[in-house]
Amino acid sequence: MTTAPADPATTVRQDGPRSTVTCVFAVTDTPVPDHVLARTPGHDGGGPLRLLSAGTLHLVVQDAPAAAFSEEALAERLNRPDELERCALAHHRGVEAAAGAGPVVPLPMATLYLDDRNAVRAVTAREASLRALLDRLRDRTEWAVKVHGPTTAQASGAGSGGAGDVPADGRSYLRRASARRGAEREIRERALARAHAVDRELRRYAVAATRHRPQSEQLTGRNVPQLLNAAYLVDDGRRAEFVRAVGRLAREALGSAVHVTMSGPWVPYSFARQDEVECGAHGEIRA
Template sequence: MTEDIPAPADGAEAVYVYAVCRADEPPDLTGPAGLTCESPLRALAVGPALAAVVQTVRAADFTDEAWQARLADEPELERYARAHHEVVCAVAARRPTVPLPLATLYHDEQRARAALGRESQRFRAALERTANHSEWGVKVYVTDAPARQSAEATSQGPAAGVGRAYLDRKRSLRDRRERHRTDALRVADAVDADVGALATASRRLPPHRAGVPDERGTQVLNATYLVAEERAAELARLAQNLRKRTGAQVELSGPWVPYSFVGEV
């Protein structure tokens, strides 16, 4: 939904949008300053019973050229991302909220209101789906000792006269590695099934790339779950039980604003 911001005239402004929420009462916008201290956060009506949390920014800061330069400046990009996220979290702490992507902006209020208003049905559906819910991340790691043993065995090579024994050892290690992989996938599926049964919705993401050294072992599950706030304690107990039952390292993170469950907005 973001408009392209062309090279602006000196002093030109744009409207930056952080999130959309219900407008049954004005959102409390005290707290974070947002991306700039030059203008306050404010609510902008964008449809029946909906309001966007917006801020006036300098258009020159968001041209394609300016944004490409920012993408190459990690500390500066992190500053923008953190400021955006702080506003979203502040609003979401008080009411159901649909966060918008970083750098969602429009030339003026009229265009922002029109563009966001066209998506009002999707916003209402997302707000209804995520109301009184939070996003939680679950990552599962298993030991990768068999892979290290296989590498050690291969590097040693066969001794004279023991070629068959060497091949048998390699075959045994290969079988162990395959069994280990199968068992690890079963653990991932079991954790995903149990947490998914407790959650309202879930998304299973690709595990981190194999081969990257990690003291926690090999990641076999990287998933995120939409969980009712009243079931947060139950989720924590389930994670603890899964650690004991599977012997795997089950990492639980959250609660977060449900970015993963608001759809493409």
């Protein structure tokens, strides 16, 4: 992270350093009503959310305290889980406020500029690509689908004998152990194949899809492996069709040691690619 030095144009008063920076949550082409922004909490210690025009686009922004968002202070805060969660929730609230009015491009959390002028300049420089991305996301939402299973007990129980079925000798034991490992591997491969099949089927209903890294059991809170962690960009007109397809796939998975779950609709974070439209780096204050 780098912090640009302040100049006379980026100070609150000519005789003192700037006390706030402009934090940008999202870009949209649809004005967000003032009453929506007024009732949406932003980052602690900052001003109310407001709309900032940038050519034909609009930015949802907040005047954030410069001391709390300096390079050192922000790095320290984001290394604390409670502060990271608090910042992430504030950022998400700002993005959701914009999404309620129309298509939105969420910017990375803690996208900061020294002042409004520099935030506007950064966005207008990329106006054409941002408008193209907004058109791509218009009337579309993100849906998350996850596939879990099998449990360790289900996999390890495959091919095992009864409780009293004890091998007579070492050679028999090795054969049984090998057969059990083979059965476990087969169950896991079948489960993974079903997860791939779920993904292939759901892509038929989506205009775009992406597969995220599977989450750990510690993160999911479930004692089963996550086989699929996917997001789908779906036309709102096909929402019911997509939801029915997920329900059908979930029912078909019953009894196969595989569980299909869905959540949404969400703001399409997974499809507002910041490597395609870069308006500011996470935690960087730009002049």
